[in-house]
Every structure is written in structure tokens, then in C-alpha cells.
Amino acid sequence: VFQSYALFPHLSILDNVSFPLTVRRVPRRQRLERARAALDLVQMGGFPDRKPSQLSGGQQQRVALARALVNEPKVLLLDEPLGALDLKLRKEMQHELKQMQRRLGITFVFVTHDQEEALTMSDRIALMRGGEIIQLDTPSGLYNAPSSLYAAEFIGETNMIPGRVVEAGAGRARVEALGGHFDVACSEPPAAGAAVTLTIRPERVTPVAANASNSAGGRLVDVDFIGTDLRLVYTMSDGTRVTLRRQNTGAAPPQVGQGAQLGLAADDLRLFVT
Structure with a gap:
């Protein structure tokens, strides 16, 4: 899931979400059922025929998330997916993503430069510098017991x-x-x-x-x-x-x-x- 959404502008929301299944040659009936279920999961089930241009930024991000989830992955990589949203909507989406991850029971790898977002959303945080992991810890462990001066200075x-x-x-x-x-x-x-x-x-x-x-x-x-x-x-x-x-x-x-x-x-x- 990318910050830029990467939705196909000429396809409906339903077709955007079902596209990965089309590539995998999933039968049409099963494809549409899974796409509708994914849209329901992100609370976008009421807009299957709309085009991306008819949606807000937050709604487009939900559709992009549904498209990633329709493949039923074991691990989902989210690359700064909330960076383009305003503060209020970003906080709402943070809460929804946490709830969704717990319901689905799959691993979310969430990349962000926002420290508050990292501390709020994660079970474990990997603090990286120059391509290396400086500290891998729980949010409270990283904040309260940094293992290096760099970690202490960088977080908060x-x-x-x-x-x-x-x-x-x-x-x-x-x-x-x-x-x-x-x-x-x-x-x-x-x-x-x-x-x-x-x-x-x-x-x-x-x-x-x-x-x-x-x-x-x-x-x-x-x-x-x-x-x-x-x-x-x-x-x-x-x-x-x-x-x-x-x-x-x-x-x-x-x-x-x-x-x-x-x-x-x-x-x-x-x-x-x-």
C-alpha cells in the first residue's frame, strides 16, 4: 500500500480492488465476492461503481488498502500510506488500521517518518539508520530505555x-x-x-x-x-x-x-x- 494510492483512474472502485484477482485468473464470481468483502472491510462497500476521482483522499486510501487485502496476504507492507492525509483523518486511519490488523491477524509492516505514528500504531518498532537496525523494541522500550545515544536523541x-x-x-x-x-x-x-x-x-x-x-x-x-x-x-x-x-x-x-x-x-x- 503506497502513499500515492496508485489506483487506476479509468476503473471503478470494485474493478480496482478485483484487478489483482483478475491477473491471477480467479473466476469472475469468486473475484467479485472477494472484492466486495474487501471493500466492506474498509467501509467502502457502498461505493463499488464510483471512480477514484469521485473519492476523497481518505476514501482512496481505503480502496488501495482493500486492493492489497483482497489477495489475503500473510504480510502487508504499508509504505507511508497516511502521509498525504490531513492530521485528523490520519489519526482516524491509524485507529482503523490497528483494529483491522487485530481482526485479520496478519503482520503489518508499516514504514513511517512520523514518530508519534510509529509509537501509536506498533507492537514493535525497528529504528533504522543508514539501512541498519539501531534498535528493535516495543514502543515503550524504545522510548523509555533507548539502547544508544542516537536512539535517545532521535525518538521524541x-x-x-x-x-x-x-x-x-x-x-x-x-x-x-x-x-x-x-x-x-x-x-x-x-x-x-x-x-x-x-x-x-x-x-x-x-x-x-x-x-x-x-x-x-x-x-x-x-x-x-x-x-x-x-x-x-x-x-x-x-x-x-x-x-x-x-x-x-x-x-x-x-x-x-x-x-x-x-x-x-x-x-x-x-x-x-x-
Whole structure:
């Protein structure tokens, strides 16, 4: 299934869907029955005689999907099929494709550059770079436990914090960063003196008391309103910028210039040797 639909403009919707069966010399009666069933599956059974030009983009994509499914494949490759649709329709189609995959019980290989789409739709994600798989994992595994600095930086928004290991122990490392010291949970802590990058998701950064452990002070330099959330950007004492994301409750946001102590929990930090 392609982004461009690739429907035959001179054929009806029913004939478009039945075309693969025609090529395979499936008997006409069986061919039409399977084509109508495929159209019903994608909720296009009421338009068998229409031409592609008479349909919306979303409807054309449904027909293209029906044409691929009429062959009863074991694996279906969808190559950025929703890229040409507007945001609202794309989200509706994401939900429908997930439901359809579960009903049919076949494997969907879904290619996309949209990270939110990948996280929303998949059971497993293959993050690729230069033709190689960087990490193959569940959506939550890829987002919460990236295996490399590239994966951490590529998927979603993350804070990148330079630091240096000052102490290493069993399952823990103590890192000097942001003008303070932070304990980090890690299975194989690097040796003391190693240069590292700490990562943490903005939604995991929390305001804490001034004397809290695993925290550092900063000053608010920017506030972005993004609907359901507020994005707060702080400059820390060493000049590093740390982003905090919190739910928009309707309360007035803090003012630019205000100071705050930001907590970075040991289990929320990820450590990568640089």
C-alpha cells in the first residue's frame, strides 16, 4: 500500500480492488465476492461503481488498502500510506488500521517518518539508520530505555546533559553535571573519569525542594504553550539548558526569570559514554 494510492483512474472502485484477482485468473464470481468483502472491510462497500476521482483522499486510501487485502496476504507492507492525509483523518486511519490488523491477524509492516505514528500504531518498532537496525523494541522500550545515544536523541524530545563520572559502583554511577552531582542507575557503570552524556525526558524532570538530592538549580528562560502541556526551558548554573514538560492545568505558568530546583531521578536518567 503506497502513499500515492496508485489506483487506476479509468476503473471503478470494485474493478480496482478485483484487478489483482483478475491477473491471477480467479473466476469472475469468486473475484467479485472477494472484492466486495474487501471493500466492506474498509467501509467502502457502498461505493463499488464510483471512480477514484469521485473519492476523497481518505476514501482512496481505503480502496488501495482493500486492493492489497483482497489477495489475503500473510504480510502487508504499508509504505507511508497516511502521509498525504490531513492530521485528523490520519489519526482516524491509524485507529482503523490497528483494529483491522487485530481482526485479520496478519503482520503489518508499516514504514513511517512520523514518530508519534510509529509509537501509536506498533507492537514493535525497528529504528533504522543508514539501512541498519539501531534498535528493535516495543514502543515503550524504545522510548523509555533507548539502547544508544542516537536512539535517545532521535525518538521524541530528550534533554542531553554532558557530565563526568566521579564514582562508580554496583549498578550505579555518580556523575558531575549541571553544577551538581547525580546518581544514575546503570547496569554497567563506566570507570571514574569517563565523559558521559545523561539523557532524561522532559516529562520526567520535576520541580523539587532546594535541598533535594539528585537536583540542580536553574532559571526559567522560556515558556511554550502547546495545548495540553506547558514546555518550560531552564538554563542551569553551568549553562546547559534543561526542558521540563508539565500538564496544562489552567493555572498561570511561572514567569520567565524565576529560579527553580529541578529534580532528575536516578531511575529516569540514562547514561551513555561519549
